[in-house]
Amino acid sequence: MADLPLSAALPAAPLRTKRRRLALPALLTVIALTLVLGAPELLPTYLVNTLIRAFLYAAVAITVDVLWGYTGILTFGQSAFFGMGAYAAGLVFTHLGFSPGMALFALAAGVAVAMLVAALLGWLAFYPGASPLYGSVMTLVLPIVVSQLLYSGGNFTGSSSGLSGFESFDLSIEAWFRIAGVFLVVLTGAVWLFVRSDGGKILEAIRDNEQRCEYLGINVSRVKVVLMIACAGIAAVAGFLFACVQMVVAPEYAGFVFGTELLMWVALGGRGTLIGPVLGTLVLDVTTSYLSGSLPFLWKLLSGLAFVIVIVALPQGFTPALWSSMKRWRRQAAAPLAALELQTAEPRPLAGLQGAGRHALALQDVRKNFGSLQVLQGISFHADPHELLSLVGPNGAGKTTLMRCIADGAERSAGKLWLNDHEIKRAPPFACVALGAGRKFQNANVFETLTVAQAMRVARTRHARPSLWRRSAVLPLPAAALQVMQATGLDQHLNLPASELSHGMKQALELAMVMALEPSVLLLDEPTAGLTKPERTLIGQILVDLTREHALCVLLVEHDLDFVREISSRVIVLHQGRIVLDGTVDEVVQSELVRAVYAGGAHAGSS
Amino acid sequence: MPAALEVSGLTSGYSGAVVLRGLSLAVQPGEIVALLGKNGMGKSTLLKTIMGLLPARAGSVRLLGDDVTGEPAHRVARRPVAYTPQERALFQDLSVEQNLQLGLADARGFDAQLARIGEIFPVLPTRLKQRAGTLSGGEQKMLLVARALMAKPKLMLIDEISEGLQPSVIERLAVVLKAERDSAGTAMLVIEQNVGFALSIADRYAVLKMGEIVDHAAVVAGVAAHVADQLGV
Numbered sequence: 001m002a003d004l005p006l007s008a009a010l011p012a013a014p015l016r017t018k019r020r021r022l023a024l025p026a027l028l029t030v031i032a033l034t035l036v037l038g039a040p041e042l043l044p045t046y047l048v049n050t051l052i053r054a055f056l057y058a059a060v061a062i063t064v065d066v067l068w069g070y071t072g073i074l075t076f077g078q079s080a081f082f083g084m085g086a087y088a089a090g091l092v093f094t095h096l097g098f099s100p101g102m103a104l105f106a107l108a109a110g111v112a113v114a115m116l117v118a119a120l121l122g123w124l125a126f127y128p129g130a131s132p133l134y135g136s137v138m139t140l141v142l143p144i145v146v147s148q149l150l151y152s153g154g155n156f157t158g159s160s161s162g163l164s165g166f167e168s169f170d171l172s173i174e175a176w177f178r179i180a181g182v183f184l185v186v187l188t189g190a191v192w193l194f195v196r197s198d199g200g201k202i203l204e205a206i207r208d209n210e211q212r213c214e215y216l217g218i219n220v221s222r223v224k225v226v227l228m229i230a231c232a233g234i235a236a237v238a239g240f241l242f243a244c245v246q247m248v249v250a251p252e253y254a255g256f257v258f259g260t261e262l263l264m265w266v267a268l269g270g271r272g273t274l275i276g277p278v279l280g281t282l283v284l285d286v287t288t289s290y291l292s293g294s295l296p297f298l299w300k301l302l303s304g305l306a307f308v309i310v311i312v313a314l315p316q317g318f319t320p321a322l323w324s325s326m327k328r329w330r331r332q333a334a335a336p337l338a339a340l341e342l343q344t345a346e347p348r349p350l351a352g353l354q355g356a357g358r359h360a361l362a363l364q365d366v367r368k369n370f371g372s373l374q375v376l377q378g379i380s381f382h383a384d385p386h387e388l389l390s391l392v393g394p395n396g397a398g399k400t401t402l403m404r405c406i407a408d409g410a411e412r413s414a415g416k417l418w419l420n421d422h423e424i425k426r427a428p429p430f431a432c433v434a435l436g437a438g439r440k441f442q443n444a445n446v447f448e449t450l451t452v453a454q455a456m457r458v459a460r461t462r463h464a465r466p467s468l469w470r471r472s473a474v475l476p477l478p479a480a481a482l483q484v485m486q487a488t489g490l491d492q493h494l495n496l497p498a499s500e501l502s503h504g505m506k507q508a509l510e511l512a513m514v515m516a517l518e519p520s521v522l523l524l525d526e527p528t529a530g531l532t533k534p535e536r537t538l539i540g541q542i543l544v545d546l547t548r549e550h551a552l553c554v555l556l557v558e559h560d561l562d563f564v565r566e567i568s569s570r571v572i573v574l575h576q577g578r579i580v581l582d583g584t585v586d587e588v589v590q591s592e593l594v595r596a597v598y599a600g601g602a603h604a605g606s607s
Numbered sequence: 608m609p610a611a612l613e614v615s616g617l618t619s620g621y622s623g624a625v626v627l628r629g630l631s632l633a634v635q636p637g638e639i640v641a642l643l644g645k646n647g648m649g650k651s652t653l654l655k656t657i658m659g660l661l662p663a664r665a666g667s668v669r670l671l672g673d674d675v676t677g678e679p680a681h682r683v684a685r686r687p688v689a690y691t692p693q694e695r696a697l698f699q700d701l702s703v704e705q706n707l708q709l710g711l712a713d714a715r716g717f718d719a720q721l722a723r724i725g726e727i728f729p730v731l732p733t734r735l736k737q738r739a740g741t742l743s744g745g746e747q748k749m750l751l752v753a754r755a756l757m758a759k760p761k762l763m764l765i766d767e768i769s770e771g772l773q774p775s776v777i778e779r780l781a782v783v784l785k786a787e788r789d790s791a792g793t794a795m796l797v798i799e800q801n802v803g804f805a806l807s808i809a810d811r812y813a814v815l816k817m818g819e820i821v822d823h824a825a826v827v828a829g830v831a832a833h834v835a836d837q838l839g840v
Binding site for chain 2: 370373393394395396397398399400401442443488489500501502503504505508525526529530531532533535559561598599
């Protein structure tokens with residue numbers, strides 16, 4: 001087979017680009033820090049007071065942006081965690097008295113309670129298979145429950161009037177301004193590094209396509225729960241600081257109205273931009289506090305109108321709109337993305353293939369019903385390493401359903417299934433990936449907003465844990481994934497988002513992502529659909545090579561019988577949910593049955 | 608008689624990139640034109656621009672004699688034009704029957720049309736109440752073609768219809784599309800990776816490269832080798 005060059009080095013100046021990438025944000029951080037440290041003496045007291053509050057609200061808005069803007073979890077519940085932090089301070093200072101030690105205890109208790117509740121909420125809201133709407137409803141229930149509890153807490157929580165008049169840190173308003181300001185700037189900087197890091201891209205991958213993430217071996221539910229817990233902790237810290245400054249807490253701060261306001265600020269500022277929600281919160285909260293006094297009723301109307309206008313005219317929010325008009329004004333193409341070097345990753349031993357004489361894949365009486373329709377009616381077979389097994393059959397025979405059952409333990413209605421001699425039981429897709437399965441879907445199943453390079457790195461998450469604050473300048477990929485990228489020209493489009501790829505290129509990208517998983521059982525559902533003949537041939541060669549040299553077991557669904565004939569070592573014919581033939585390529589191609597149910601006159605037997 | 612489709616000097620693309628560069632192409636009534644080309648050359652982009660799903664930056668599109676350049680997609684779709692996109696654009700939660708009904712301009716003709724569809728794809732009439740989303744991938748493709756045929760269109764824009772279909776169904780599809788052209792005079796612009804299938808039904812072919820048509824001729828015996836050469840196969 002053709003030798004493909006394996007190191008496609010792109011013109012790279014990683015160091016310089018990296019410096020440039022960090023220079024502007026670092027400068028902005030320094031300016032922001034200077035401002036928050038130097039400004040309080042220059043500003044009127046009322047504005048200083050208002051800004052302290054806005055800083056803390058903005059910190060919560062950042063957590064909403066991480067959850068909603070970046071990860072796609074629409075949450076109304078961040079106010080509840082803010083309230084927990086605030087009430088921890090209020091309750092401790094009111095009932096136990098104030099001391100620095102008590103303050104530390106209140107902070108720890110508030111954060112701990114918020115994180116525990118977030119873990120519980122996450123567990124309830126993001127169990128595998130939960131719909132996003134259900135998760136959002138759960139986050140809406142939380143602030144309602146929390147504020148109801150606070151209302152019904154009698155003297156302990158102060159009921160509707162909340163707690164006030166407790167002692168707190170004896171600090172000047174200017175000192176609080178600096179503390180809240182530094183807290184916000186540092187938080188923004190840290191989260192900015194995180195969401196733009198290689199690891200942070202997993203959040204956007206989840207927002208784009210949760211299913212693909214699962215099938216890349218990422219435990220999406222766990223990522224969401226961990227994120228929820230971290231964001232709850234941050235919101236609780238903001239709430240604690242808030243109670244310390246204001247020396248008053250009320251149930252409204254934990255309620256869903258505040259939770260919804262946070263969403264509005266994030267939407268107006270521009271979700272998924274981080275800076276947008278911060279600026280949105282600062283501008284809107286400060287304007288509100290100035291105008292709501294003088295125009296109490298009109299202001300609500302005006303802000304409502306403004307919200308509608310912005311959502312209609314600038315659906316992305318202010319910041320992205322400003323950004324793109326600035327770009328147009330400067331007549332500059334998008335800043336050159338960091339150059340990236342593709343590398344060949346060290347081959348690793350295949351999952352679960354240590355022992356000899358094992359079956360890569362075994363099925364025993366696997367059945368699948370959709371209601372009364374029996375799509376699979378007792379499928380039993382096994383396949384070994386080095387086998388390239390093609391699955392052919394008429395449309396609707398159950399081929400894709402069979403693939404689905406192998407890669408997700410929850411799919412089948414009955415029967416047993418083993419991957420590398422591990423029974424998969426009810427294992428979710430990410431756990432099947434850990435057992436060695438890699439599934440390419442029938443339709444191109446990719447991350448639309450991620451670039452080719454970002455998608456490939458997400459696909460490597462299982463093997464190469466990405467940094468949570470850095471972006472790497474190199475991308476090591478297994479040889480097979482690189483070969484697919486080179487054969488289809490994907491390596492020339494590393495910085496192009498998948499949404500701008502053609503249908504065939506998306507198919508190739510998904511195939512490369514699955515190859516990057518280094519699976520031992522490769523499930524391919526029409527992998528070459530939409531690709532040209534030469535590309536098909538190359539991919540066929542890569543598959544043959546993987547099975548021969550690297551002991552892979554490939555299960556392939558294909559309609560191109562010539563392609564099947566060229567590369568398969570064995571063919572299974574599926575018809576109406578049953579295996580009707582299992583044999584060599586020749587046996588199948590010459591079979592009368594295949595001619596009758598599948599191939600038609602022109603195809604079978606010809607070459 | 609005006610051309611079924613006349614594209615002239617068409618430039619179009621996505622936010623970042625120009626994909627079509629001054630492309631001109633015509634399809635006459637009763638003619639099947641195969642549009643061939645590698646991935647990413649702009650084939651699907653052309654169909655989307657014709658249907659008004661992407662804005663034309665320059666040039667014009669005439670459908671059945673009317674200038675439709677700049678018309679929104681829902682207005683373009685009111686003409687007797689059927690578009691089968693590459694992605695399975697079915698109403699996944701509606702039944703097979705409901706999907707077929709949506710293809711009709713006039714619901715009264717449903718039974719007659721269904722009988723015709725049943726001859727082409729026998730599996731569909733047996734699944735009328737099934738949810739379209741639960742059909743297999745290949746069956747969804749069949750439903751997509753069937754829905755397009757329901758309307759008795761004068762022009763069909765077909766994007767990679769053979770993908771994912773079993774060989775015998777592809778053969779039957781070739782017969783059906785040719786019969787549709789011959790009996791009803793339907794014009795078709797067919798995008799295909801399956802060059803053999805495309806050339807077996809087409810009267811003319813055009814090869815698209817980097818957003819421009821580089822080769823354009825009638826399908827005659829022995830043309831397959833020449834086309835393969837053009838495509839770099």
